Amino acid sequence: xxxxxxxxxxxxxxxxxxxxxxxxxxxxxxxxxxxxxxxxxxxxxxxxxxxxxxxxxxxxxxxxxxxxxxxxxxxxxxxxxxxxxxxxxxxxxxxxxxxxxxxxxxxxxxxxxxxxxxxxxxxxxxxxxxxxxxxxxxxxxxxxxxxxxxxxxxxxxxxxxxxxxxxxxxxxxxxxxxxxxxxxxxxxxxxxxxxxxxxxxxxxxxxxxxxxxxxxxxxxxxxxxxxxxxxxxxxxxxxxxxxxxxxxxxxxxxxxxxxxxxxxxxxxxxxxxxxxxxxxxxxxxxxxxxxxxxxxxxxxxxxxxxxxxxxxxxxxxxxxxxxxxxxxxxxxxxxxxxxxxxxxxxxxxxxxxxxxxxxxxxxxxxxxxxxxxxxxxxxxxxxxxxxxxxxxxxxxxxxxxxxxxxxxxxxxxxxxxxxxxxxxxxxxxxxxxxxxxxxxxxxxxxxxxxxxxxxxxxxxxxxx
Amino acid sequence: xxxxxxxxxxxxxxxxxxxxxxxxxxxxxxxxxxxxxxxxxxxxxxxxxxxxxxxxxxxxxxxxxxxxxxxxxxxxxxxxxxxxxxxxxxxxxxx
Ligand SMILES: Cc1cc2nc3c(=O)[nH]c(=O)nc-3n(C[C@H](O)[C@H](O)[C@H](O)COP(=O)(O)OP(=O)(O)OC[C@H]3O[C@@H](n4cnc5c(N)ncnc54)[C@H](O)[C@@H]3O)c2cc1C
Ligand code: FES
Numbered sequence: 001x002x003x004x005x006x007x008x009x010x011x012x013x014x015x016x017x018x019x020x021x022x023x024x025x026x027x028x029x030x031x032x033x034x035x036x037x038x039x040x041x042x043x044x045x046x047x048x049x050x051x052x053x054x055x056x057x058x059x060x061x062x063x064x065x066x067x068x069x070x071x072x073x074x075x076x077x078x079x080x081x082x083x084x085x086x087x088x089x090x091x092x093x094x095x096x097x098x099x100x101x102x103x104x105x106x107x108x109x110x111x112x113x114x115x116x117x118x119x120x121x122x123x124x125x126x127x128x129x130x131x132x133x134x135x136x137x138x139x140x141x142x143x144x145x146x147x148x149x150x151x152x153x154x155x156x157x158x159x160x161x162x163x164x165x166x167x168x169x170x171x172x173x174x175x176x177x178x179x180x181x182x183x184x185x186x187x188x189x190x191x192x193x194x195x196x197x198x199x200x201x202x203x204x205x206x207x208x209x210x211x212x213x214x215x216x217x218x219x220x221x222x223x224x225x226x227x228x229x230x231x232x233x234x235x236x237x238x239x240x241x242x243x244x245x246x247x248x249x250x251x252x253x254x255x256x257x258x259x260x261x262x263x264x265x266x267x268x269x270x271x272x273x274x275x276x277x278x279x280x281x282x283x284x285x286x287x288x289x290x291x292x293x294x295x296x297x298x299x300x301x302x303x304x305x306x307x308x309x310x311x312x313x314x315x316x317x318x319x320x321x322x323x324x325x326x327x328x329x330x331x332x333x334x335x336x337x338x339x340x341x342x343x344x345x346x347x348x349x350x351x352x353x354x355x356x357x358x359x360x361x362x363x364x365x366x367x368x369x370x371x372x373x374x375x376x377x378x379x380x381x382x383x384x385x386x387x388x389x390x391x392x393x394x395x396x397x398x399x400x401x402x403x404x405x406x407x408x409x410x411x412x413x414x415x416x417x418x419x420x421x422x423x424x425x426x427x428x429x430x431x432x433x434x435x436x437x438x439x440x441x442x443x444x445x446x447x448x449x450x451x452x453x454x455x456x457x458x459x460x461x462x463x464x
Numbered sequence: 465x466x467x468x469x470x471x472x473x474x475x476x477x478x479x480x481x482x483x484x485x486x487x488x489x490x491x492x493x494x495x496x497x498x499x500x501x502x503x504x505x506x507x508x509x510x511x512x513x514x515x516x517x518x519x520x521x522x523x524x525x526x527x528x529x530x531x532x533x534x535x536x537x538x539x540x541x542x543x544x545x546x547x548x549x550x551x552x553x554x555x556x557x558x559x
Contacts, residue, residue, distance in 0.1 A: 036525070038546060043524065048474055049546070051494030055473035101544035104537050123526045135508035135519045142523025145543070150499035151474055154520075176471055241517055242507050265508070380521070380529060383514050414528040414539075419521075449528070449539070 002110075006032040009094065009113035009336045011081050011282060014042015015063075015321045016313025017119030018070040019328030020335065024117075025073065030335035032111060033075040034096060036448070039149075040071045042121055042313075043141065044321040046148040052056055055458020062213045063321065079109070082448040084285035091116040091308035092286045097450065104454055115308050118283050118296065119328060122314035126162070127368050128386070128423060130376045132272070136154040136243030138159020140170040140273035153179035155269025159246060161234040162273040164362040168217035170271055171226060181226045182267060185248060187255050187274070188362055189231035234270055235262065235371035246270050249371070256367030274364055276318045277422065281447040283311060293317065293359075294422075294439075298441035300345055302331025308333045321454040326440035368425070378427065379420045386427065393431035400437045404428050416444050480549040484509075485556060489549055498523075498542035501553075509542070509555040521522050 006029075010021040013035035021033040041047060045067045048054045058064040076098065079092075083095040091113055099106030119265040124139045131137065138154050140162060146152045158179045163186060171181045188192070220230055235257050244462045250261035278295040280288075289297045289305035295317040302310040312331035313324035326348040330340040372378075374387030392408040404410075410424045411417030419423065429435050478493045483502055493501030498520050501509060508517035510531055521529040523543050530542040533554040543552075 037544075049494035052477040052492060053475045055475065057472060100546065102537075102540040103545075123522065123524060133516060133518070135517050139521065139522045139527075142520055142543075145523040146499065146502065150495055150503070151470060151472065152499055152502050154502075178469070293482070380527065382514070383512060402491070414531075415526060418526045451539075 001377070003093070004032065004109065004111045005425055006030050006111065006113050008032075008115050008117060008332070009111050010034070010117040010119060010332070010335075011094070012042065012119035012121055012313065012315075013037070013040040013075055013077070014119060014121050014313060014324065015044050015067075015168075016121070016315075016328035016331075017042070018067075018073070018313050019325045020119055020310075020332030021073055021075070023329045023332030024336035027333060027338040029338045031336075032113070033073060034079040034081060034111075035075065036080040036101075038078050038101075040075060040077065041067060042142075042324075044324070046145055047069075048149060048151065062216075063325075066325070071285055076109075080106075080448050081282060082446055082450045084282045086285065086287050090114075091306070092284075097448075097454070102449065103231065104451060106454060108455075115310065115337075116286070117302070117328075117331050117335050118286070118288075118304075118309065118315055119310045119313045119331075120279040120282060120315045121324075122278045123320060123418065124273045125275045125277045125364075125422060126272050126419070127274045127364070128376055128378050128420070129272075129371050130373050131238055131243070131246075132241050133377045133380055133383075134237050134243050135142075135241065136239065136269045137237050138269060138271045140167060140271040143269075143271040144170050144173055146174040148175040151177060151178075153177040153306060154271065155179060155267065156417065157182055157267045158264060158269045158271060159183055159185065159234065159248075159267045160271045161187075161232075161248075162275075163187045163364065164273065164275060164358065165214060166276075168214065168221070168275060170273070172217045172220040174271075175220065175224050175226070176247050179269075180226065180264060183227045184221065185230060185232040185234065185364075186228065186230050186362075187233045187251055187368075189251070193230060193361055194254065196357050201411060231255070233371070234272060237270060238264075243268060243270060252367060253365070254367035255365035256370040274368075275362070276314060277418075278315045279445045280315060283309075283315060283441055285445065285447065290439075291317070298327075298331070300330075300348070301334035301340065302327060303334065318358060321352065323348070339414045368427075369430075378423060379410040379417075382409040382411075382413050384408050384410040384424075389427050390431050393428055399432040399434065399436045401425060401428060401437050404432070414449065425454035441454065470502055470505055480547060482547050482549070482551045482553055484553045493549070495544050497532060497534065497540070497547045497551070497553060500547045501542065 008024045084092040096109045097106040243265045249257040283296045296311040310331040312327035372386045508519040510518045516531045522525045525544040535541045
């Protein structure tokens with residue numbers, strides 16, 4: 001098979017990857033830009049497909065002009081990178097399947113770039129609660145994706161809940177897709193939010209764009225009279241075949257539900273997000289070091305701990321699209337052998353402070369386990385409950401994450417623990433009094449589900 | 465939402481029909497299989513080993529809750545696969 005050898009290979013065509021590829025191209029590098037999705041834009045600039053171009057797409061987006069300027073680049077979409085093959089003396093070789101998602105006849109391509117930029121973004125973390133596996137319970141991002149790229153509202157009467165500023169754009173796009181949003185519930189109380197958001201306003205001024213964007217969402221809430229409640233969470237969802245109501249309760253500062261404060265709200269959908277998890281499987285396969293939050297460690301030029309491998313955007317820590325763009329420019333330049341200007345570096349570090357504040361104001365607190373029941377599903381794929389995890393830890397007396405996962409099956413299903421991995425690890429950590437091998441959750445040899453048949457067929461073609 | 469009231473003003477698109485467990489379901493060109501199913505009012509289509517109904521959860525290809533078989537090929541994420549006119553979808557052949 002021919003191995004393609006661009007100067008810079010960028011994985012991910014979200015804000016970070018688009019900015020990185022563009023910056024590298026502008027200083028003369030030969031760049032290949034890949035994304036598993038059918039369209040560029042990543043999670044932030046999700047939009048209606050080319051078959052159904054919208055006249056007013058920009059009403060759902062911030063920075064749409066920046067996107068239209070970046071999206072014209074040459075790129076390979078529908079391109080799933082499924083394996084990063086590590087080498088000692090050069091960046092990894094990436095193996096890619098190109099064609100319709102999860103198809104059987106995709107074309108295999110291989111890239112051995114001189115420099116690699118990983119801009120694979122993040123996915124949401126949703127904490128389990130009783131009934132969260134009922135149809136009608138969605139991640140907030142699912143509501144966002146269906147609104148932005150399908151114009152489908154996930155329900156008629158929808159509650160948005162969890163933690164973080166991301167709940168606001170979700171409520172906003174739900175109302176613009178015709179849903180009634182009955183409320184936005186933030187798990188953190190006003191004292192913590194106030195500390196996180198109002199201290200050192202100079203830092204927020206540096207990210208003026210983000211502040212303006214937030215103000216727009218707040219206006220949307222006011223216009224549609226959508227209540228925003230702090231220190232409140234969805235602690236259970238009810239229904240037979242689908243959600244018909246949820247129980248909401250007040251939380252203490254550690255996110256433990258306060259007894260006697262719960263009430264039921266009738267809804268036909270609920271969208272829940274408690275934060276984001278960086279999508280690090282390729283970075284881990286490539287050997288890149290991670291920080292305490294499981295994000296890829298980078299220096300001020302976006303270099304990871306592996307020579308020739310750079311990272312940008314939410315894979316390096318959660319901080320929003322502005323930060324992803326700024327990091328993309330810096331990493332793209334460095335990967336192409338150029339150096340970012342002081343102003344470009346400054347924009348990156350100013351935005352990074354926003355990320356730290358986000359974590360301070362909205363990071364998950366341990367009291368949430370108070371809303372788990374023994375029969376609450378934790379691992380959705382293998383249907384392992386919170387009680388199964390506790391019993392598994394007690395029965396085996398093991399403190400090994402690996403062996404406990406094998407005995408309970410938690411995190412071993414088809415999503416490879418992407419949805420429950422961190423939660424399983426945290427729960428087992430408590431039940432065992434401390435795991436001997438924490439942090440293994442992020443290790444997945446394959447970055448995507450692949451069919452052995454598909455690989456075998458590709459192999460055969462090559463040898464004919 | 466009804467197109468004429470949609471602030472995004474989606475352009476004209478051609479209707480498509482896919483066959484879901486033998487019955488025709490209408491959707492729009494450019495929608496994913498999950499989009500067509502949800503547009504037709506279906507919230508769940510897969511059944512877990514313990515008999516629980518599932519549909520879209522993450523919407524971005526991560527959770528694998530939304531799996532269907534497309535033209536005989538199982539384990540396709542409905543939220544990631546663009547529907548093609550005439551596709552035959554089965555919700556019953558999952559492992
Ligand atoms: C579901 C979801 C919805 C969001 N919606 C909003 C919003 O409305 N407003 C907001 O302010 N923030 C939103 N965010 C936060 C948002 O992700 C970031 O602010 C921004 O998109 C980060 O940019 P990025 O380039 O780092 O990553 P992303 O935009 O996530 O882009 C990463 C890209 O990498 C691709 N990729 C990943 N792995 C592979 C692989 N193995 N092979 C090939 N391609 C791969 C993905 O397909 C994706 O397109 C959302 C996040 C999520 C998870
Ligand atoms: S809904 Fe999660 S993969 Fe499709």
